[in-house]
Every structure is written in C-alpha cells, then in structure tokens.
Amino acid sequence: MNPKIPVISVVGKSDAGKTTLIVRLIPELKRRGYRVATVKHDVHGFDIDHPGKDTWFHARAGADVVAISSPNKLAFIEKVQNETPLDEIRKRIKNVDLIITEGYKREDKPKIEVHRAAVKGPLLCRPEELLAVVTDEPLNENITSFGFDEIESLVNLIETKILTDKD
Amino acid sequence: MNPKIPVISVVGKSDAGKTTLIVRLIPELKRRGYRVATVKHDVHGFDIDHPGKDTWFHARAGADVVAISSPNKLAFIEKVQNETPLDEIRKRIKNVDLIITEGYKREDKPKIEVHRAAVKGPLLCRPEELLAVVTDEPLNENITSFGFDEIESLVNLIETKILTDKD
Numbered sequence: 001m002n003p004k005i006p007v008i009s010v011v012g013k014s015d016a017g018k019t020t021l022i023v024r025l026i027p028e029l030k031r032r033g034y035r036v037a038t039v040k041h042d043v044h045g046f047d048i049d050h051p052g053k054d055t056w057f058h059a060r061a062g063a064d065v066v067a068i069s070s071p072n073k074l075a076f077i078e079k080v081q082n083e084t085p086l087d088e089i090r091k092r093i094k095n096v097d098l099i100i101t102e103g104y105k106r107e108d109k110p111k112i113e114v115h116r117a118a119v120k121g122p123l124l125c126r127p128e129e130l131l132a133v134v135t136d137e138p139l140n141e142n143i144t145s146f147g148f149d150e151i152e153s154l155v156n157l158i159e160t161k162i163l164t165d166k167d
Numbered sequence: 168m169n170p171k172i173p174v175i176s177v178v179g180k181s182d183a184g185k186t187t188l189i190v191r192l193i194p195e196l197k198r199r200g201y202r203v204a205t206v207k208h209d210v211h212g213f214d215i216d217h218p219g220k221d222t223w224f225h226a227r228a229g230a231d232v233v234a235i236s237s238p239n240k241l242a243f244i245e246k247v248q249n250e251t252p253l254d255e256i257r258k259r260i261k262n263v264d265l266i267i268t269e270g271y272k273r274e275d276k277p278k279i280e281v282h283r284a285a286v287k288g289p290l291l292c293r294p295e296e297l298l299a300v301v302t303d304e305p306l307n308e309n310i311t312s313f314g315f316d317e318i319e320s321l322v323n324l325i326e327t328k329i330l331t332d333k334d
Contacts, residue, residue, distance in 0.1 A: 019221045019224055019225075022224075022225060022228070023224050023225065023227070023228035024228075026225065026228040026229045026230055027228055027229055030229045035231045036229070036230050036231055036232075037230060037231060037232035037233070037234065038222070038225040038230045038232070038233050038234070039234040039235070039236060040221050040222050040225070040233070040234070040235040040236070041236060042235055042236065042237040043237065043238070044237065045237040045238065045239055045240065046220075046235055046237055046240065046242075047217075048215055048216060048217070048222075048235065048240075048242050048244075049215060050214075050215070053213075054186045054207050054269060055205070055207050055215075057186055057189075057190050058186075058189060058190065058193065058205040058207070058269075060190075061189070061190035061191075061193040061194055062193045062194055062197045062203070063193055063203050063204060063205045063267075064202045064203055064204060064262070064263055065203075065204035065205070065260050065261075065262075065263055066204070066205050066207070067204065067205070067206040067207070067256055067259075067260065068206070068207040068209055068213055068215065069206060069207070069208060069209065069250065069251050069256055070209040070210065070211065070212040070213055070250070071210070071212065071247075071249060071250045072212055072246065072247060072248075073212065073213065073215075073244065073245070073246060073247060074244075074245050074247050074251050074256070075213075075215050075242065075243065075244040075245070076242065076243045076259065076260070077215075077240065077241075077242040078240070078241050078242070079239060079240060080238070080239060080240060080241050081239075082238060083236065083237070083238045084236050084241050089234055089236055089241070092234075092243065092259075093232050093234065093243070094232075095231070095232075096231055096232055100230075102221060102225075
C-alpha cells in the first residue's frame with residue numbers, strides 16, 4: 001500500500017460550493033474504482049456524538065479517545081489539544097486511494113478552488129497554487145477551469161495529475 | 168510509547184450497568200493521571216454523524232472514510248465490511264495508557280463483569296475469565312467482587328494487575 005496517500009484540497013469561500021463539488025466528485029471516483037476518504041476542516045469545533053448514547057457518556061466522563069465498532073462502521077473520536085496537521089491525519093487514514101479535503105487552504109496540497117459569481121471577490125488562492133478552478137462564471141485568470149457539471153473532465157485531470165502513482 | 172496498550176473489557180447482560188461502571192472508572196483513572204480510551208462494541212450498527220452536516224453528505228456520497236478535524240477534537244468514521252477485531256482497533260488508538268471496552272465478552276482480554284440482582288440469571292463469564300465482578304448482591308462464586316461504589320478499590324486492582332507496566 002502506498003504509505004503516502006495523495007491528497008487534494010477543495011477550497012473556497014463560505015457557500016462557494018465546496019461540499020457540493022465534493023459530493024459530485026466522490027461518486028465519479030468510486031465509479032472508476034477508487035477508494036476515497038474525505039477530511040473536513042472545521043475551525044469552530046463540532047459535535048459528532050449524540051447526547052444520551054453510551055459513547056457520549058464515555059466522552060463526558062473524560063475519555064480521551066472514544067471508539068465505536070459495529071459490523072459495518074468503525075469510528076474514533078479523540079480530544080486533542082491543538083489542531084492536527086493534515087499530514088498527521090493522512091497517516092491515520094488507511095486503505096484509500098485518494099484523500100479529498102474540504103478546506104485546508106493554508107496547507108501545501110494541490111488545490112481546487114470553487115468559485116461562484118454570487119460569492120463576490122477574487123479567488124482565495126494564487127493561480128500557481130491551484131490545480132484547477134470550478135466556477136459558474138468565466139474567469140480572467142489563466143487557470144484550468146471547469147463548470148460545476150464538468151465532473152468527468154475534472155476527475156480526468158485528478159487521475160492524470162494526482163492518481164498516476166496508483167498501484 | 169507502549170505499542171500494546173493494556174485492555175480491560177467491561178461485560179455483562181443488557182442493563183446490568185456496563186456504561187454506569189465505565190463512567191465511574193474513567194474519572195478515577197484520570198484523577199490518577201492515566202489517559203483512557205473506551206471502545207463500545209455495537210453489534211447492531213450505529214449512526215454517529217448528523218444528517219445535514221457536510222461530513223454526512225460526504226459519507227452519503229460514498230466516501231469510504233470521513234474525517235473531521237477541529238482545534239479540540241478529531242474524528243474518523245469508516246465503512247467496514249466486517250466487524251473489526253479488537254486488536255486491530257487497539258492498534259489504531261494512540262497516546263492512552265488504558266483501553267476500556269464496553270462489551271467484547273468473546274475476546275480474550277481481562278474482563279470485569281457487572282451484575283445486578285434485578286437482571287436475573289448466572290454470570291455471563293466463567294470465574295477463570297474474570298478479573299473481578301461488580302455486583303449489587305453477594306455472589307456464591309469465588310471471584311474478587313466489588314460494589315458499584317467501590318470504584319477506588321477496583322481501580323487499585325486495575326493498577327496492580329493491568330497497569331503495572333506503565334512507563
């Protein structure tokens with residue numbers, strides 16, 4: 001297994017459509033036989049466990065790590081002191097061919113920026129940081145661009161540029 | 168770091184008080200300076216992610232692994248084909264001194280069985296499998312026994328028998 005799973009980051013302003021793009025990319029990648037992980041960068045904190053469940057009681061009692069295992073799903077929730085670097089998260093993910101992050105615009109991974117005319121202002125990233133832009137309006141920048149429906153073409157680019165080392 | 172984190176399994180019938188015992192053990196272990204993980208064995212399957220959240224959309228779109236990272240919490244949810252052996256789960260947990268499982272009566276780890284008079288019938292485990300029993304009524308078995316409030320004594324036993332290799 002490749003010890004360094006390739007990573008691409010889908011970045012963009014709030015409501016530009018990061019989740020929308022990711023949920024379109026995943027089925028096309030799966031159709032082509034790839035196993036895919038996603039990593040959501042949540043700067044505010046999140047609640048993933050349900051109050052009243054046993055695992056929620058474990059966490060509330062002070063458990064540093066809470067795992068839950070069933071025949072079709074396995075989950076780990078751990079308390080951390082600081083945000084975990086993306087490369088550390090990558091090391092913890094097994095058995096996938098590609099990791100797609102939602103966010104992580106400041107990390108050094110290949111990026112796809114999503115842009116919508118309704119969300120004003122310039123792109124977040126400099127052209128040289130971007131593998132491509134997904135946009136609903138023509139841009140003046142000299143960057144490979146796709147519409148939100150050109151998923152197959154975008155996955156072709158991901159295959160060519162990112163997944164070429166697939167074993 | 169110890170590559171094989173010690174594991175104890177809290178087992179017992181439904182409603183015997185497994186979660187109750189675990190949420191009492193954790194604060195006492197934490198007070199003594201141990202870092203603790205819990206593993207819940209859920210034979211039926213669980214929903215840990217919230218409908219409508221970005222990570223829920225990622226999973227629904229087919230992501231094999233979904234991670235979410237914030238400054239104080241890190242979580243991984245992965246789809247599996249079969250139940251994950253406890254030793255595999257142990258390998259995935261880092262930076263704790265003890266793993267307490269809720270369930271896993273058929274695994275070969277040291278066990279504490281919880282028993283309540285109101286939950287009828289004999290113990291689940293044979294005496295030789297058990298480190299101790301936590302019970303609300305006297306038992307005729309020749310097993311080290313504690314009441315549900317004798318948490319300090321039980322943690323003393325866990326320290327002596329299980330955590331002696333702590334580095």
